[in-house]
Amino acid sequence: MSRSQSLPTAVEALEGKAKEHKQAQNTQHHLSIAEFNIRELNGELDELADRLRDLRYYKTVLEQAFGGSTPTMTVDAIQMAEKATDVTQDDLLENVQSDDVSQEEPVLDETGVDSSGRVEVQLTAEVETQISQIKTAKRQIKMATDKIQTLIENGDEDTSWRNSNEWKEKVRAAEELQSILGSQNKKFNQTLNQIRRLLNRDLMDSSDRATKFVHQWERATSNWEKHQSLQSFDAFQEEHDLSDSTVEEIRKLSKSEQVTLADVALDSLEEMKSVDELESAVKLSL
Structure with a gap:
């Protein structure tokens, strides 16, 4: 013990x-x-x-x-x-x-x-x-x-580059022209869709790599530049040497399903017929 x-x-x-x-x-x-x-x-x-x-x-x-x-x-x-x-x-x-x-x-x-x-x-x-x-x-x-x-x-005071809002306006203008032409250029339509997606969805998604966005943006804008005449009415007008009155007629025609010859000035009609895209896109009836 x-x-x-x-x-x-x-x-x-x-x-x-x-x-x-x-x-x-x-x-x-x-x-x-x-x-x-x-x-x-x-x-x-x-x-x-x-x-x-x-x-x-x-x-x-x-x-x-x-x-x-x-x-x-x-x-x-x-x-x-x-x-x-x-x-x-x-x-x-x-x-x-x-x-x-x-x-x-x-x-x-x-x-x-x-x-x-x-x-x-x-x-x-x-x-x-x-x-x-x-x-x-x-x-x-x-x-x-x-x-x-x-x-x-x-953007800012420097006008040497386009901001995203300016790009959106240009895409809308190009889509309006494409609608008038009956969306005949599929490659350009694809470019418009890609630019719209990049601006509306991918641009503000910072969870992805910035270099990926930059690469896709450069490719999309490069394709955009290849279709100068389809970017807007101004570019299309200059490319085909159309008068202001003809462009205005085109805008009116795009909003109507059917029009008669009386609705279109003869000079404008002749200018439209000289452009292959317009001749097939705009249909007139007696």
């Missing part, structure tokens, strides 16, 4: 166990603080990365697809984002820990536990400062992205 411990020895043993338990609690508390800080910081960094990806997408589309110039605020926004995320691994590990992590004696007591028995944690001052910087960078990135989107849609 083992001898019973003396009272002082038993007390010391109990104090040792209590100290070990508090140390374990204290370690877990610091781990919880670090995990919470890392989780919050990662969430902000993920959102910043998403906004940077959107910015780079629209920047590439503006410059390489439409030929526009990126506003100077874009560079400032990117630099701010880089500064907000410029933290070394050692700095990060230090920042996510509470100030008392290096203390030898355990400091966790009942004030560190909520009513449910869960350890209360909060952001460290360093992480709170970094998150504030990241949020500021996110706002700047969003402002730069919005500005670029506006430029893509509406």
Whole structure:
């Protein structure tokens, strides 16, 4: 049989166990603080990365697809984002820990536990400062992205490139002319459909690669340029040397199912008959 411990020895043993338990609690508390800080910081960094990806997408589309110039605020926004995320691994590990992590004696007591028995944690001052910087960078990135989107849609004072709204108007004009001509050029119709899809659906889908959009846009606009006379009434008029009155007659005829010769001026009729596409597309009756 083992001898019973003396009272002082038993007390010391109990104090040792209590100290070990508090140390374990204290370690877990610091781990919880670090995990919470890392989780919050990662969430902000993920959102910043998403906004940077959107910015780079629209920047590439503006410059390489439409030929526009990126506003100077874009560079400032990117630099701010880089500064907000410029933290070394050692700095990060230090920042996510509470100030008392290096203390030898355990400091966790009942004030560190909520009513449910869960350890209360909060952001460290360093992480709170970094998150504030990241949020500021996110706002700047969003402002730069919005500005670029506006430029893509509406353009700027530089008239050397067409914005997306101008392209939409040109596609509508070409479709109107194609409708009058009876959609006789299938390849050009395919080009119009592709440009419309790129402008209405793919352009604002930043989840895809910008280089993919640029490649498809270059191919579509290259096909567009091959059909100069079919792009609008003005181009069609110039290509076939038609008078303004004939073009106006064509527009009227396109809105009617049947017209008589009395509805069309003789000069205009002769001009129409000289154009193969119009002769087969416009049908007149006595």
